[in-house]
Amino acid sequence: MKCLDTFLLIVTLAIGATAEASVRTCEPIKVAMCKNIGYNQTGMPNLARHTLQVEADVTLQTYSPLVQYGCSSQLHLFLCSVYVPMCTDKVALPIGPCRGLCESVYERCYPVLRGFGFPWPSELDCSLFPAENNHEHMCMEGPGERVPPIGTIPLDTATTNGRGACRRLVKPNSWVWVRGSGRCAQFCDAEVLWEAGERKAAEVWLATWAALSFACTLAAVGAQLACGDRGGAGERALVLVALCRCAAAAGWGVRAAAGRSAAGCAKDSMSPTRMLLAHDGLANPNCAVVFLLLYYFGLAASVWWVVAAGAWRASVLRPPASPVSARNDRHSSLLQLAAWGVPAALAAAVLVTRDVDADELTGTCFVGNQSSKSLLALVIIPEAICLLLGSVFLASGLRAILQRSPPVPAPAALLNAPPQPHTDQSLLRLGTFAALYAVPSTCILITWIYEYTWRDDWLAAPVPSTEPSTQPRPAFWVFLFRIFATQILGVMVAVWIATPRLKAFWKRISGPRKPTLAKCPTGPAPAPLTLQCYAAHSHSLPRHPHKYSTYRPPQHQSYRKPRHYHYSAGETIL
Known part of the structure; x- marks a missing residue:
């Protein structure tokens, strides 16, 4: 009897193994979504109890x-x-x-899924799968999460899984x-x-x-118009720099007057009730x-500063006898x-490409606040070129001054000529x-480079790990210093x-200054001296033409009583 039971058990196990082998027959993958996944054979039923690939x-x-x-x-x-699932004949x-x-x-x-109101499917419960891949339970561990850096997949580049860029x-x-x-x-209103x-x-x-910069530049331009003195090419260029800085400060004023939401935010086209930080100017x-x-x-002010530096260099290298502003x-x-x-060309390019965006800190619209490529191409490179050209002009002019030979002494005929120190003082x-x-301009450029270098690290999501890590954040004082340097x-x-x-304007409206009286010495004031001349007396003799001749013989020379000069102080001086 026991032998019969043992035989039946062996037959049953053999039949079950044969059935299992027939069910697990490997077949090519027909599901389009899972083709080219890394393996090309599967077997049914799968881990979700589907018996056909169509159901899966x-x-x-x-x-x-x-x-x-x-x-x-x-x-x-x-x-x-x-x-x-993957299928092989050996397993x-x-x-x-x-x-x-x-x-x-x-x-x-x-x-x-929870945000959209869906639960996690029961057939995807992680407790159903093996803990690790070994000889007893084979499983696929996967390549690990690939989180490419923000610079590799830009935020402003549409990809096939574009929404995944936001999750990163x-x-x-x-x-x-x-x-x-x-x-x-x-x-x-998000605080990122x-x-x-x-x-x-x-x-x-x-x-x-911004208010201080606007008031100062406006006063400077007004003083220039009131005086009416054009000056040289360099001075005129600096007046235009002041005008450009005044207009840029007015831009900050428009932002302050409109408010953060009205100037730096826009409605979402997909949801009009949702406000997004402006990313399309x-x-x-x-x-x-x-x-x-x-x-x-702002960029025009940088270019005009380069013009002013070039005009100063030309004035330094120009011979003294040449006209002051002929070449300029x-x-x-x-x-x-x-x-x-x-x-103007760069601003038009920004508008055409729709790269105008607002920054999170101040809500001010500029270019490159949300795109690192735009920040590099349209802000850092133009400012660096202007700073480099201006520095070359300044260095060349300074070198010419240091290598200039000492002045030759002027001839005696030119010593009485009036001095002309105005030109040298103006050039200095x-x-x-x-x-x-150039000093604040260099500092501003350094802050732009700092933001361009570290922005990807600030915005990248932290990678999950067992050890706690600190998310890098931008230095607040760097951005405050950029605002200060821009307005200064x-x-x-x-x-x-x-x-x-x-x-000069104050001298013009106040008129000529009154002469300053010399201070009197201290002590008692002396009696005033009054000079009285008694040249003509009633007893004077009439002049005779021969009596006062040039030559007289010694025996006929007459003596004339000298004139007396009496002073009120009681002294008589001959």
């Missing part, structure tokens, strides 16, 4: 929006390993995902994928890099310095006006075209100011222009 294909189609969203770079492999059971792969996908994609950013719930522009846009207190402090700081007129005033006139006036048309045309003032102007340029040029002209 229908279920996988329901996950297509989640795959396109890009919450996890391993989601595609995970789903295929569950619904279309009887299907090879599905490991528990680590499931947990990695769950950590990144479950918040997305810090605080992903503060971003939304804008299909029309093909980029991730930040919510207007800056807190509310920092925004408020930056806005007060900006308004204060043409969508908000206030944003476009602020950008034009800041970018165009000859090329004035080209200088005007370069100073106004180049910034112009060169000194052009050199001082206008104050500097205003002080340089207004100081001598206001002094």
